[in-house]
Amino acid sequence: MGRSQDVSTHIDSGTAVIQSDTELKQRHRKWYYYLWDTLDKPKEERWFMFKLDAALLTFASLGYFIKYLDQTNINSAFVSGMKEDLGLYGNELNYMQTCWTVGYVIGEIPSNILLTRIRPSIWIPAMELTWGILTFILARSKNVETIYALRFLIGLAESTFYPGMQYIIGSWYRREELAKRSCIFHTSGAIATMFSGYLMAGVYKLNGKGGLRGWQWLFIVDGIISVPIAVLGFFALPDVPEISKPFYLTPAEVAFAQKRMELEGRQKRQPYTRAKVLNIFTSWHIYALTALYVFFNNGGSGGQPVFQQFLKASKSPEYSVGEINTYPTITNAVQVVTTLMYAWTSDSILKGSRWPPIVFGGCMNMICSASLAVWDIPIKWKWACYILSGFGGGLSGICFAWAHEICTHDNEERAIVVGSMNEMAYVIQAWLPLLVWQQVEAPNYRKGFVTITFISLAMIVTAITIRILHAREVSKLRQEETSEFSSGEEEAASDTSPAVKQIAI
Numbered sequence: 001m002g003r004s005q006d007v008s009t010h011i012d013s014g015t016a017v018i019q020s021d022t023e024l025k026q027r028h029r030k031w032y033y034y035l036w037d038t039l040d041k042p043k044e045e046r047w048f049m050f051k052l053d054a055a056l057l058t059f060a061s062l063g064y065f066i067k068y069l070d071q072t073n074i075n076s077a078f079v080s081g082m083k084e085d086l087g088l089y090g091n092e093l094n095y096m097q098t099c100w101t102v103g104y105v106i107g108e109i110p111s112n113i114l115l116t117r118i119r120p121s122i123w124i125p126a127m128e129l130t131w132g133i134l135t136f137i138l139a140r141s142k143n144v145e146t147i148y149a150l151r152f153l154i155g156l157a158e159s160t161f162y163p164g165m166q167y168i169i170g171s172w173y174r175r176e177e178l179a180k181r182s183c184i185f186h187t188s189g190a191i192a193t194m195f196s197g198y199l200m201a202g203v204y205k206l207n208g209k210g211g212l213r214g215w216q217w218l219f220i221v222d223g224i225i226s227v228p229i230a231v232l233g234f235f236a237l238p239d240v241p242e243i244s245k246p247f248y249l250t251p252a253e254v255a256f257a258q259k260r261m262e263l264e265g266r267q268k269r270q271p272y273t274r275a276k277v278l279n280i281f282t283s284w285h286i287y288a289l290t291a292l293y294v295f296f297n298n299g300g301s302g303g304q305p306v307f308q309q310f311l312k313a314s315k316s317p318e319y320s321v322g323e324i325n326t327y328p329t330i331t332n333a334v335q336v337v338t339t340l341m342y343a344w345t346s347d348s349i350l351k352g353s354r355w356p357p358i359v360f361g362g363c364m365n366m367i368c369s370a371s372l373a374v375w376d377i378p379i380k381w382k383w384a385c386y387i388l389s390g391f392g393g394g395l396s397g398i399c400f401a402w403a404h405e406i407c408t409h410d411n412e413e414r415a416i417v418v419g420s421m422n423e424m425a426y427v428i429q430a431w432l433p434l435l436v437w438q439q440v441e442a443p444n445y446r447k448g449f450v451t452i453t454f455i456s457l458a459m460i461v462t463a464i465t466i467r468i469l470h471a472r473e474v475s476k477l478r479q480e481e482t483s484e485f486s487s488g489e490e491e492a493a494s495d496t497s498p499a500v501k502q503i504a505i
Contacts (some may be wrong), residue, residue, distance in 0.1 A: 036180075037176055037177055037180070037347065037348075038050065038053075038177075044256070045256075048249075048253050048256055048257070049177075051248050051249060051253075052172060052238070052249070052257075053181075055236045055237075055238060055246065055248055056168070056169070056172065056236070056237070056238055057181060057184060057185065058236065059229075059232060059233055059236040059237055060165045060168075060169065060185045060188075061184065061185055061187075061188040062188070062229045062232070063124070063128060063161055063165065063229060063230075063233060064161065064162065064165065064185060064186070064188045064189050064192070065188040065189070065191060065192045065195075065229075066128070066132070066192070066222070066225060066226040066229050066230075067128075067131075067158050067161050067162065067189075067192075068188070068189035068190075068192035069192040069195060069199075069222055069225065069226075070131060070132075070135050070154060070158070070222055070226065071100065071158065072192065073135075073218055073219065073222055074093070074096055074097070074100075074151070075093075075304075075305040075308065076199070076215075076218060076305075076325055077215035077218050077219070078093050078215075078305070079305055079308045079309070079312055079321075079324055079325070080204055080214055080215050080218070080321055080324075080325065081204075081207070081213055081214055081215045081321075082213075082215040085213055085215070086143065086144055088144060090439070090440065091434070091438055091439045091440060092144050092439075093304075093439050094433055094434050094437070094438065094439055095144075095148060096144075096147055096148060096151050097151075097304075097433060098430055098431070098433070098434060099148045099149075099151040099152040099155065100151040100152065100154060100155035100158075101155060101426050101429050101430040102152060102155065102430055103151070103152040103153060103154065103155030103156035103157075103158075103159065104155035104156070104158060104159045104426050105155075105159070105423055105426045105427050105430060106156060106159070107155075107156045107157075107159030107160060108159045108163050108419050108422055108423035108426070109416065109419040109420060109423050111123075111127075111159055111160040111163070111164060111419070112163050112164060112167060112415045112416065112418060112419035113415065113416070113419070115164050115167060115168075115415065116269055116411070116412060116415050119239055119243065120164060120168055120237055120239050120240070121233065121234060121235075121237040121238070121239050121246075122234070123160060123164075124160055124161060124164055124165070124233060124237060125230050125231070125232075125233030125234045125237065126230075127157045127158070127160040127161065128157075128161065128226065128229065128230035128233060129227065129230040129231070130157040131153075131154050131157035131158050131226070132223050132226030132227045132230055133223070133227075134150055134153055134154045134157065135154065135219050135222050135223040135226060136219070136220060136223035137150060138150050138151075138154070138219045139212070139216040139217070139218075139219035139220045139223075140216075162422060163418050163419045163421070163422040163423070165185065166182065166185075166400045166404075166418050166422075167414065167415050167418050167419075168237070168238075168239070168240060169181055169182055169185060169400075170182075170266075170400070170401075170403075170404035170414060170418070171240040171241060171261070171266065171411075172238070172240070172241060172257060172261075174260060174261075174263075174264045175264065175352055175405055176347055176348075176352065177347070178347070178401040178404060178405070179342075179343045179346045179347045179354070179397060179398055179401040180343045180344060180347050181397075182343070182396075182397030182398070182400050182401045183339045183340060183342060183343030183394065183396075183397030183398065183401075184340070184343070184397075185397060186339055186394065186396045186397040187335070187336045187339045187340060187394070190332040190333075190335040190336045190339065190390075190393065190394070191332070191336060194329035194332040194333065194336075198325070198326060198329065199218065199221060199222075201321070201322040201325045201326050203217045203218050203221055204321055204322070204325075235247070240269075241254060241257040241258045241260075241261055242258060242268050242269065244257065264408065265408045265409055266408050266409075266411070267408075267409055267410055267411045268411060269411050269412070270410075270411060270412060272412060276410070276412060276413075279410075279413070280410070280412070280413045280416055280417075283413070284469055285403075285406055285407055285413065285417055286413075286416065286417050286420055288462065288465060288466050288469060289399075289402070289403045289406065289407075289417055289420075289421055289466065290417070290420045290421050290424045290425075291458075291462050292358075292399055292402075292421075292459065292462045292463060292466060293396075293399050293400075293403075293421035293422065293424070293425050294421075294424050294425045294428055295455050295456070295458045295459035295462055296358075296395050296396065296399055296425070296459055297396075297422075297425035297426070297428075297429065298425065298428050298429055298432055298455055299362070299365050299392060299452055299455040299456045299459055300365075300389070300392065300393060300452065301389075301437065301445075301448065301452075304433060304437045304439075304442075304445070304448070305328070306386070306437075306442070306443065306445060306448075307327070307328035307331060307386045308324050308325070308328050309442040309443045310382075310386065310442075310443040311323065311324045311327060311328070312324050312443075313442065313443045328386070330387050330390075331386060331387050331389060331390040331393075332390065333390070334387055334388065334390030334391065335390035335391075335393040335394045336394070338361070338390060338391050338393075338394045339393075339394025339395075339397065340394075342357035342361070342394055342395065342397075342398055343397060343398070345357070346398060346401075352405075354398050354399075354401060354402040354405075354463075355402075355463045355464065355466070355467045357395060357398050358395055358398060358399070358459065358460070358463040359460050359463055359464070360391075361391055361392040361393075361394070361395045362392065362456040362457070362459045362460040362463070363456075363460070364388060364389075364391035364392050365389065365391070365392035365452060365453075365456035365459075366452075366453050366456045366457060367385075367388075368385040368386075368388050368389045368391075368392075369385075369389070369449045369450075369452035369453045369456065370449070370450075370453045371385045372385050372386075372445075372449040373446050373449035373450045373453065375444050375446060392456065399421070400418060400421070402466070403417055403418055403421060404418075406466075406470055432451070433448075435447070436448040436450075436451045
């Protein structure tokens with residue numbers, strides 16, 4: 001697991017079919033491009049993209065599925081008997097989630113820095129295998145203290161995956177491809193949350209089998225699902241283009257990938273120097289993008305099963321364990337659909353603009369959370385607010401796609417910014433739920449819903465600010481490039497011989 005070696009190669013055949021960013025913008029698009037971008041690409045690139053998508057997106061989505069399944073199963077278990085069996089009538093659920101978050105926060109940035117030096121196809125699957133084994137052990141927990149310790153370790157192992165995979169996805173795909181892939185990756189988390197509810201409803205029937213309660217069987221089944229996917233990662237993950245050697249890509253295709261990233265302006269790995277670190281931390285990129293993701297990630301229920309607890313508290317009518325676990329999956333279904341809608345429109349119709357979906361999702365969050373903060377509203381509208389809150393949950397892929405584009409000219413900055421975005425979001429999530437999402441206040445989390453309203457407003461303001469700052473930065477770079485080009489022409493003219501000058505005239 002030593003430092004990866006650069007396997008950069010040169011490619012002669014096929015480079016003509018790779019278009020520059022300017023050529024891509026000017027190219028006339030056929031209608032089926034708006035369905036899936038590879039359909040409108042040259043044959044060589046289309047075959048390469050098919051193999052890359054099949055391997056990278058499949059593993060990324062399955063890996064995030066099991067990560068989110070293991071992350072959220074504590075909520076499903078809690079409302080399905082664990083609370084009563086272990087006597088968790090205080091804020092223990094909050095503390096379990098905080099322990100997970102603390103472990104997650106500690107591991108994120110160190111892990112992303114390691115990914116620029118260690119082969120990701122070894123590091124990420126190894127951590128997946130670790131958290132799968134820890135999930136098995138969680139099923140045998142007899143007291144809340146053991147759960148606290150295991151949740152911390154699971155969070156530490158899981159910290160490698162999401163920011164790491166976002167960094168890898170950003171290392172392979174171009175601007176017109178990026179949001180769709182990032183959002184497809186992100187939707188697997190919402191699908192996992194849905195599946196956790198369905199799984200708990202089904203696994204609950206095993207209650208009492210083998211001397212185990214239904215919620216314990218949930219952790220066991222989660223582990224059984226997780227381990228094979230972790231093993232798959234050792235073979236499917238392609239690392240990053242400059243060190244990539246997967247069995248399904250030829251050396252020419254790896255070089256093809258490197259050329260694509262070169263035309264995109266995506267830099268290769270460079271040493272961490274004092275000047276580089278100083279540039280990263282004196283740029284607006286890391287602060288504005290981190291703030292954006294902090295507001296997105298904490299503009300929700302903080303991991304609390306708010307819809308489930310609303311249903312569990314209902315006395316007229318009363319809902320079964322199965323209904324409590326399955327009805328809230330409608331919100332996740334809304335999140336899946338809107339996430340894909342944001343991705344497709346951002347990459348195509350909106351011509352790469354990332355801020356409009358963020359503003360729209362933030363507005364929907366504000367409407368739903370403000371209504372729930374009032375609480376004394378018609379029951380049909382209350383259900384609608386719980387369900388429509390899924391509109392604000394699918395913006396993660398858009399945020400990361402934007403970060404990759406803004407930081408495209410510095411590989412190390414991109415890795416650190418992506419890690420910082422996710423890490424600081426969870427730093428806030430480690431303590432904010434303890435203040436505004438206290439379990440003892442369920443289901444009327446007025447403080448939490450008011451907090452979401454203001455955080456969503458802050459996200460909208462931050463997105464608009466980033467748009468302005470990035471537009472100014474791009475304009476300045478273009479002016480500098482134009483100035484350099486003009487200077488170069490003047491120098492060339494001054495060096496031209498009289499005979500050549502006469503021909504030029």
